[in-house]
Amino acid sequence: MGSREDKKQEILEAFQFRHATKEFDPNKKISEDDFNFILEAARLSPSSVGYEPWKFLIIQNKELRDKLREVSWGARGQLPTASHFIVILARTIKDTKYDSEYVKNQMLSVKQIPEDVFEQMKIRYREFQEEDLNILENERTAFDWASKQTYLALANMMTAAALIGIDSCPIEGFHFNKVQKILAEEGLLEDGHLAVSVMAAFGYRKNEPRPKTRKDRDDIVLWV
Numbered sequence: 001m002g003s004r005e006d007k008k009q010e011i012l013e014a015f016q017f018r019h020a021t022k023e024f025d026p027n028k029k030i031s032e033d034d035f036n037f038i039l040e041a042a043r044l045s046p047s048s049v050g051y052e053p054w055k056f057l058i059i060q061n062k063e064l065r066d067k068l069r070e071v072s073w074g075a076r077g078q079l080p081t082a083s084h085f086i087v088i089l090a091r092t093i094k095d096t097k098y099d100s101e102y103v104k105n106q107m108l109s110v111k112q113i114p115e116d117v118f119e120q121m122k123i124r125y126r127e128f129q130e131e132d133l134n135i136l137e138n139e140r141t142a143f144d145w146a147s148k149q150t151y152l153a154l155a156n157m158m159t160a161a162a163l164i165g166i167d168s169c170p171i172e173g174f175h176f177n178k179v180q181k182i183l184a185e186e187g188l189l190e191d192g193h194l195a196v197s198v199m200a201a202f203g204y205r206k207n208e209p210r211p212k213t214r215k216d217r218d219d220i221v222l223w224v
């Protein structure tokens with residue numbers, strides 16, 4: 001085990017290495033072991049009140065990739081070249097509402113919370129969703145809240161990949177309704193319980209990126 005300073009430097013170097021890769025080397029593939037490591041980073045990610053409102057579609061089928069490419073302008077270079085391409089789905093209000101069967105199963109079976117305790121927690125979850133954040137204002141606000149959680153997993157996947165020298169690209173450049181239609185026709189959205197949140201491509205860069213640029217820390221941090 002290295003020192004704390006060594007670990008900090010390793011992590012910062014990974015962030016310097018990471019960039020939004022537009023085109024990958026199609027001849028270089030991520031090993032099964034390495035990609036399982038990236039997926040484990042997603043699985044262990046945090047989510048609001050522990051709902052884990054996500055599902056990760058690994059799109060390796062060429063025909064399906066071609067269909068998605070037609071309606072995903074931000075993935076034109078990645079879909080044909082990425083070693084692994086993921087569509088991250090978020091759960092809809094059918095699952096994320098405080099009294100849904102999904103939430104009940106998540107709390108009782110996955111988190112193993114006693115049923116009497118869950119009944120008390122549900123009161124607080126209702127207040128959180130209805131009053132604190134207005135999550136249940138409509139179906140879109142509920143979905144957007146779930147989508148926020150998927151970005152935590154997305155960030156952890158990209159950082160985990162960068163730490164082992166694997167490139168990635170987060171992608172929002174797609175036509176939501178058209179992607180939804182394609183995935184629904186493939187039977188991948190659990191009859192409206194899931195919807196498209198964000199995409200991500202993983203692989204090995206074809207070209208070196210330009211130097212990373214960011215605002216100075218003083219421009220974005222305010223101590224009060």
